[in-house]
Amino acid sequence: MTTILEETTYAHTAPTAMAHTTKATKINVNNLNLFYGEKQALFDVCLNIQEKEVTALIGPSGCGKSTFLRTLNRMNDLIDGVKVSGEIVVDGENIYTSQDVIKLRTRVGMVFQKPNLFPMSIYDNVAYGPRMQGVKNKKVLDALVEESLRGAAIWDEVKDRLKTSALGLSGGQQQRVCIARAIAMKPDVILMDEPTSALDPISTLKVEELISQLKEDYTIVIVTHNMQQAARISDKTAFFLNGEVIEYDETDIIFQTPNDARTEDYITGRFG
Numbered sequence: 344m345t346t347i348l349e350e351t352t353y354a355h356t357a358p359t360a361m362a363h364t365t366k367a368t369k370i371n372v373n374n375l376n377l378f379y380g381e382k383q384a385l386f387d388v389c390l391n392i393q394e395k396e397v398t399a400l401i402g403p404s405g406c407g408k409s410t411f412l413r414t415l416n417r418m419n420d421l422i423d424g425v426k427v428s429g430e431i432v433v434d435g436e437n438i439y440t441s442q443d444v445i446k447l448r449t450r451v452g453m454v455f456q457k458p459n460l461f462p463m464s465i466y467d468n469v470a471y472g473p474r475m476q477g478v479k480n481k482k483v484l485d486a487l488v489e490e491s492l493r494g495a496a497i498w499d500e501v502k503d504r505l506k507t508s509a510l511g512l513s514g515g516q517q518q519r520v521c522i523a524r525a526i527a528m529k530p531d532v533i534l535m536d537e538p539t540s541a542l543d544p545i546s547t548l549k550v551e552e553l554i555s556q557l558k559e560d561y562t563i564v565i566v567t568h569n570m571q572q573a574a575r576i577s578d579k580t581a582f583f584l585n586g587e588v589i590e591y592d593e594t595d596i597i598f599q600t601p602n603d604a605r606t607e608d609y610i611t612g613r614f615g
């Protein structure tokens with residue numbers, strides 16, 4: 344098994360993959376290409392995602408951010424005609440050669456752009472995944488629901504209405520319940536695809552604060568169009584353009600002293 348969990352400074356041949364770091368690697372992406380039918384959407388992506396950090400994916404519309412995010416838990420497998428080559432190694436295991444996609448999606452959870460709660464109670468939404476995995480004991484479920492809602496910083500707001508419909512919550516509250524639902528599966532990694540784009544500024548701030556707390560326990564990869572958000576909450580930032588990673592580095596470097604003129608043009612608003 345590849346020993347990628349060692350303390351390491353990653354030195355991949357692709358210059359775009361060099362994020363200077365001493366943290367442990369959680370996800371190691373090598374020469375990843377993805378095609379939708381004939382159309383190539385990702386080109387030789389190499390990225391080294393660190394454990395218990397927030398990694399932001401930025402870039403103009405259509406540059407492949409969401410496509411890349413979805414490769415990390417094989418969500419693209421659900422789309423007809425998708426072909427993937429290259430390697431994604433999570434905790435030493437190549438996720439594209441391993442057969443257990445259900446287990447992968449338990450370890451690598453996902454939160455989408457719009458809150459997508461089920462039309463059922465708050466409690467049942469959070470308990471849904473664990474129940475599907477066979478957890479039946481009420482005490483165990485009660486504890487898991489509480490722990491997950493606390494972890495998503497929404498417990499105090501919903502503890503007296505757990506049995507009421509989750510769809511009665513505000514958008515920002517619903518998104519935090521979505522995060523609780525992801526946490527309830529006890530993942531290691533949480534993927535977030537523009538999780539605040541449908542939220543008002545106050546709810547956005549709450550979710551951003553939550554993300555900053557969650558990185559104590561989880562590895563987070565987030566797609567965002569909001570440059571300030573990437574700068575505020577992420578440790579590393581990858582800039583995508585036309586399906587390629589142009590630059591990947593410490594967030595401060597990307598936003599203050601980027602190496603590539605295209606990164607600078609994008610973050611200063613000259614295109615995109």
Ligand SMILES: Nc1ncnc2c1ncn2[C@@H]1O[C@H](COP(=O)(O)OP(=O)(O)OP(=O)(O)O)[C@@H](O)[C@H]1O
Nearest residue numbers: 379382384402403404405406407408409410411422
């Ligand atoms: N299901 C699909 N079938 C065919 N092509 C797709 C599909 N999903 C995305 N694409 C194409 O792949 C490219 C990358 O799209 P993707 O959604 O990953 O970009 P993005 O950077 O996340 O964009 P945005 O910021 O607008 O969400 C685009 O050209 C898009 O049209």
